[in-house]
Amino acid sequence: MSYPVSLRSKLFRRLPLVLIALLYVVSVQTKSRPNRSISVTTAFPVISASHKIISIRGDVLRPGIYNISDKLLTIDAIQMALPVATITSWSPKGIETTKPTAGHEFFVSINSSKEAVLQVKSLPVSQRILLGIQLDINTLKFEDFVSLPGIGPALAEEIITFRQQNGGFMKVHDLLSVDGIGEKRYQQLKKYF
Structure with a gap:
């Protein structure tokens, strides 16, 4: 069966709208099904004890946040970010054979003698919170405490004073003792801790 040209052109003009509507209906139908199982791919795999999140910036082709295995060394993490030049030596000496710590940011600078x-x-507290990296209550500064939700300058000062009065060390549970x-x-x- 052949349609007139004008009807054919109307159908072709409406085809994108029909496809979009169809995709919408399928999407709504999928979401409304009870007991559905949806697979969601996240930017970062679930953080486990065998993984840690670090940041790599500087003279690399792929700067960014990396969720790396606990078994990787610093040199392995830097290689994942693709240095802009072949590295022949490292500074400080021996850093390439250490294991990165979760929440650290590495800035790579490769000089003319190919030394990295x-x-x-440490990553800023606000970024660590977004990435789900636990904070160490004993290393946070005043401005770090203020950046936490629900803590203003006065309360941050109270926490720091309490920590100082207790030898510079406190446990998370000790927060209950802070005015x-x-x-x-x-x-x-x-x-957060």
Whole structure:
């Protein structure tokens, strides 16, 4: 059966709309099914004890956040980020054979003699929170505490004072002993440590 040209052109113009509507209906039908099983691919695999998240920036072709195996050395992680040049030596010496620590950021600078100079620092607290990396309550500074949800400058000062009065060390549970932190706020905060 042959359709007139004008009807054919109308059908072809409406075909994209029909396809979009069909995809929408299929999507709604899939979502409304009870007991459905959906596979979701996330940017990062679930963090386990055998993996850690680090950041690599600088003279690499693929800067970014990496979820690496606990068995990898620093040299392996840097190689994953594809250095812009062949590396012949490392500074500081021996850093390439250490295991990276979760939440660290590596800045790679390759000089003219092909030596990779690594600067290592911790990721900012706000980024560590987003990535689900636990914080160490004993290394946080004033500005780190202030960046936590529910902690303002006064409460951050109270926590730091409490920590100093107890030898510079505290356990997460000790937050309950800090003025201004009750059970409810403690429950909100403890998940970050």
